[in-house]
Amino acid sequence: MTAGLVGLAVALAVGNSAPALVGTSFLVLGIIGVAGGQALRVRAEFIEAPVSMIENEQRTVRLRFSSDGQAARTYARLNLSAGLRIVEVDGAKLIGSQVLMLGAVGAREDVALTIGVAGWGRHNIGPIDLFTESPLGMFDVRRRSPENRTWVVIPEDVALHRLLSPLETNLHVGDLVSRKRGPGSEFADLRSYRPGDDPRNINWRVSSRSGELWVNERHPERNGDVVLLVDGQVESGTELQVLVDRSVRLGAALLQGHAKRHHRLGLITLDGTCRWIGPGIGENHRRRLVEQLISVIPGQVLWEAAERAVIRAAKRPAMVIALTPLLDSNVAGVIHSLRRSGVDISVVEIDASSELSPPERGDRQLGRRIWVMERERLRQRLTGAGVPVAVWKDVDSPDVPLSQLDLWRSSWQRQLG
Amino acid sequence: MATAARLAALLSVALAATLILATSAAGEGLIALIGWVAVGLLAAGLLLGHRGGLTALSVGYVLRLGLMSAMEAPIQPDLWTQVLLLTLAIEAGSVSFTLRLRPADPLPVMVRGVGTALVASSLVRVMELLVAGAETSGVLVRVAGIAALVVAAGWVTTMWRRSGLAS
Secondary structure (H helix, E strand, O other), X not given: OHHHHHHHHHHHHHOOHHHHHHHHHHHHHHHHHHHOOOOOOEXXXXXXXXXXXXXXXXXXXXXXXXXXXXXXXXXXXXXXXXXXXXXXXXXXXXXXXXXXXXXXXXXXEEEEEEXXXXXXXXXXXXXXXXXXXXXOOOOEEEEEEOOOEEEXXXXXXXXXXXXXXXXXXXXXXXXXXXXXXXXXXXXXXXXXXXXOOOHHHXXXXXXXXXXXXXXXXXXXXXXXXXXXXXXXXXXXXXXXXXXXXXXXXXXXXXXXHHHHOOOEEEEEEEOOOEEEEEEEOOHHHHHHHHHHXXXXXXXXOOHHHHHHHHHHHOOOOOEEEEEEOOOOHHHHHHHHHHHHXXXXXXXXXXXXXXXXXXXXXXXXXXXXXXXXXXXXXXXXXXXXXXXXXXXXXXXXXXXXXXXXXXXXXXXXXXXXX | OHHHHHHHXXXXXXXXXXXXXXHHOOOOOHHHHHHHHHHHHXXXXXXXXXXXXXXXXXXXXXXXXXXXXXXXXXXXXXXXHHHHHHHHHHHHHHHHHHHHHOOOOHHHHHHHHHHHHHHHHHHHHHHHHHHOOOOOOOHHHHXXXXXXXXXXXXXXXHHHHHOOOOX
């Protein structure tokens, strides 16, 4: 436009038609472009989106684009977080990895996206940036649709064949055989009849042989409290970050496994902050646990406050399973304190040595050997205090450390009688 | 997308330089200077992400054309060929900005650019044929020209406001 007007002015000044011809052609093009129609604003909204997903799953998201008139070609940048990818699009053309091109948008255009997710955590889609061209493509308008969706992506399900059973039970009905006596189906012992005993509990065979009344005592079926202590205290941005990933994956599998056994579940996470959720039951509670679990990131906790919080959150009769690389001696200290206060605690040590590159120089080799010996001593101190510790190596299935802990706890129970 | 934008920017500068080189033989000194300054401003605009570079090229070209006319230098090659090169340079620059600023399908954007360039050069050619041999000096022509300028400016402003782009 500017060049067109300048062309006309120059032509008048020099009295020659050439600049006027060029200027006029520019003006005509500009006028055609503007007169062709304006670029309408387009809105976008989610009409179907999942709330949660499982890692490596594919789900459908439906988007509705609408405009007050017939908008021309529209581009929608979806702003997907890392880990999300568009697998298939129905109703639009995919440009690059996260831009949709819609031919024209009328009152209502629905687009179905199949979205795949890699990696657990929180993933989000949106806000959506919309760019609509004018009909002749000379101008465009931009609009940011504020809607967005955040999904909780749960780690892929790891089937655990063996789970630890709490030594103590609570008062809620469940699958565990309580050590206490009470109404139940598991036979515990015989005792002589006392007035008030239920006649249905009389053991007639024993009573007829002994000549006096004997009743069966039974163990009630109860559930237990299981509290996971997930330690994400590793240096961020290093090769040790993978330890947090392994802890979270095992934590998710344990939560799922124990939930199936109707145990009350609690969670303590140690990363940049210490957060905890007390034992509870129900779908909403499990959702809170998973959301907290997947928000664990590598970081260092402030121990002055965290130690008190851990001891308050992991109380008897809960069974505490600590998932930790044991890189921070404070964690070992708090585990020790919990054991001393009578809490049933077991440790799955996430093996850090396999994640470290082998030392090259002699002094580094010596340093590594000292570090390995210190860790071995730490482990021995814990086991000496009655805390079962099983090392989970990266090549092993998660059942391996759980089986080791289960064996340790069984023999310990036998020793205790 | 970034690569395509860079390629389009390079193409734009190359076309603009070709336009100046193709017509520089016709003029020396000031004419060449205006041409190269316009190309320099285009390159700077593309580099710094300022759309003004495109306007600078087109205005510089028109000023240069006016100067050539005033100095009665021959306009070689044909005007429509020059306009074709100029519009292609501007459209390539515009494609570069579009690809940098927002998502776009490169193919339709480029097709539209080439189409615009062809329409512009065709318009110039048709108008050349229409005004061939016509007297373009004198008071009447100047009055008509100023009237056309005012009407064009008014028309552009009106359409701009009506389209909602002014806001």
